[in-house]
Amino acid sequence: MKIKVGKFLIESLDDKVIQILLKKRNKIIWEGNISDIEITFYLPEKTISRVPSMILVLPVEHLPINIVNRHDNGEIKNLYEYLVSHGSVENLHSIFTAGAVSHSTIRKETEINKAKLREKRVIEKENKKEEAKKERAIKRQIRAEKAKIDLANRRRRAGCKEMKEEKYTCTVCHTVWYSNDMDKIKNIHNALTLSNYSVNHMKDISRCPKCGSRASSHKTVTYWVDKKGNCVDREE
Numbered sequence: 279m280k281i282k283v284g285k286f287l288i289e290s291l292d293d294k295v296i297q298i299l300l301k302k303r304n305k306i307i308w309e310g311n312i313s314d315i316e317i318t319f320y321l322p323e324k325t326i327s328r329v330p331s332m333i334l335v336l337p338v339e340h341l342p343i344n345i346v347n348r349h350d351n352g353e354i355k356n357l358y359e360y361l362v363s364h365g366s367v368e369n370l371h372s373i374f375t376a377g378a379v380s381h382s383t384i385r386k387e388t389e390i391n392k393a394k395l396r397e398k399r400v401i402e403k404e405n406k407k408e409e410a411k412k413e414r415a416i417k418r419q420i421r422a423e424k425a426k427i428d429l430a431n432r433r434r435r436a437g438c439k440e441m442k443e444e445k446y447t448c449t450v451c452h453t454v455w456y457s458n459d460m461d462k463i464k465n466i467h468n469a470l471t472l473s474n475y476s477v478n479h480m481k482d483i484s485r486c487p488k489c490g491s492r493a494s495s496h497k498t499v500t501y502w503v504d505k506k507g508n509c510v511d512r513e514e
């Protein structure tokens with residue numbers, strides 16, 4: 279079957295499949311099973327609209343195509359008969375409700391769009407749920423690890439004396455020095471090159487004892503010292 283009708287060229291590839299082309303541009307609009315086509319309007323004679331026509335609804339998101347043939351020599355009728363005899367679904371409106379065809383198609387489209395939106399929302403909701411679940415699991419893990427660390431710290435620091443000192447770092451030469459009153463405590467910091475005594479007696483504690491720069495950063499460091507005077511833990 280090969281029918282030129284209106285601006286379309288409709289050609290069967292076999293008993294089941296047809297191609298609908300735009301005649302002018304030789305562009306394929308659709309190719310598929312004849313049984314997937316729904317005929318929603320069929321007017322073979324020049325009556326109300328004065329032009330024989332047929333509306334096909336293709337399964338591509340219910341795309342309606344209006345086939346109009348001004349100088350019809352029975353092409354519309356031939357096409358209709360061919361499609362119906364090869365399995366197209368007839369869903370004909372009467373001529374008088376023909377105006378409702380495109381209307382119902384618009385409604386259909388709206389329904390499809392709504393369904394799509396609903397589906398999208400459902401997916402988004404699911405994704406959000408999934409993300410929230412993952413986030414909760416991560417938070418739980420972090421909390422558990424923190425609790426573990428806290429417990430280990432508490433055990434290690436049990437019975438110890440907590441002491442603090444000020445740590446300074448020279449931003450010019452990177453020398454590190456401390457200000458504290460823990461002369462008697464052993465093993466606290468190996469990095470310290472100056473004795474605590476000399477540092478504690480510096481006039482300006484924030485001034486670098488090596489290069490004399492006043493540009494230094496400062497942190498408070500906490501130490502846990504056991505009864506023998508050993509530093510068992512340190513936190514800055």
Ligand SMILES: [Zn+2]
Nearest residue numbers: 448451486489
């Ligand atoms: Zn310095």
